[in-house]
Amino acid sequence: MVYEFEGRTEKEAIDVAAAELGLARDEFDVEILETQSGGLFKKGKVRLRVHVHSNARPAPISEAAAAQAAGRPIPEPRYDREGRGVRRERGADSAGEPRGAASRQAAPSPEGADEFEAKILEFVKTTVEKMGYACEVSVLFREDKKLGVRLDSEHASILIGKKGKNLDALQLLVNVYAGRLGREDLRIVIDSENYRIRREEALVKLAYESAEKVRRTRGSLLLEPMNPFERRIIHTTLNDIVDVETKSEGEGLYKQVRVLWKGAKR
Template identity: 35%
Template sequence: MNGSIRVSAKTVDDAITEAMIQLGVTSDRLEYEVIEKGSSGFLGIGMKQAVIEARRKPEPEPEVVEEEPVAPVEEVREEKEPAEPVKEKVKEEAPVVEKKEEKPAEEQKKARELAEVQPQTVEAVKTFLADTMKAMNMEVEIETSIDEDGALCADLRGEHMGILIGKRGQTLDSLQYLANRVANKHQDGYVRVKLDTENYRARREETLKHLAKNIAHKVKRNRRPVALEPMNPYERRIIHSALQSDPYVTTHSEGEEPYRKVVITLKR
């Protein structure tokens, strides 16, 4: 595989997660081949790690968008209005769905003025994280800081962080949720905790922005809606934000948690 990387981890799933992180792609943009499935051995003796060879899928025609004038979008409008009235109704309702998802975050930001993080809260969060990592048999360094918004940030460093991140960051998100619960039991006012490791949050955000624009190109070219993989509310907001100024496409969310996903469609 040209331009490929070889990744090893405890399981194939962990190796895939690590490959996604290293290549900066989501699961739909990853190609991989299993070299070694790995085995747990007997009582941990003779354990073999899983090994995969992975690479990014070829980018689909990056220059197509340059050739997308207003006219093709207008043609889609003429085709869809008489032929697919039901779809047009869904599009009209889309902004409402998106607002339901976006508004709580905006309202919460106004309603929950962050309290000043107290020393005992920092220690409680660090103790919780350290105990959790110990239970997972992981040696992790924990560095805390207060960001410009007043949130408590905890950066975790160590080996095999792909395990801690989990598929699409689900393990890290769950741990962050629990850390927030711990923090808010130790002082008055609202405290927000952000967990990160190996700059995963920033890399994931850039990956999602790239994915959003890439899929938008496909929607413009094929004139058909495209549904992305299920994402959490934070990641869906990144997709919505990345395409909110695009004059040709619109976004809305469909489905129920935890399988709720963003759908990208042509504007009428």
């Protein structure tokens, strides 16, 4: 898969790509498309193309998201390979925690990782509190190349932002900080109120509904602008539907996905 990103410097553009795609630096190659030098009153700009390695292709959509979109019973929540969060079960207890949450705690941290994790948690907490919002942060999950951070706050809806843009911005910042700590190989995933899995479920449902619509109309449908991670969900969901295809259109980070009936091109 190929994506395009921009940044003020090459490093910033690469950091944006890694954070948005949820990949480690060694899981994609970079091709510089354009470099503009900055001046006294002008910011520099680097535009690059990212080629994702074949062995780093996105995992299938989580069972919970696919089940809800298809109207089937939702399976026991878990983290998939991409490190997306556990969805809240309908049978949650009075405290709002899923049943069995204690048995799904984050795995023990590797030796020597405690100090790094403490710095990451402190960075997130300090950043949010400087924005004027009290919060608590904790480790949500640990994987080989991913670390999940849970953000709890009475102002979660504000911190998440419209379509998760505030959460994405905070996630980008913490990944840049992790790189400065020498952990460019590790991706930090921040979630709050299980937003990531809820957003995925909504996008899977949107993908199937869009496919049905273009089948009925024998035409195409252009969806709202999305970041690379969200577009990837649409592409992956509809990848195996033989008479429907998808393609990204537009420039910059937030492109649109067009869903079209294959016969529409003839």
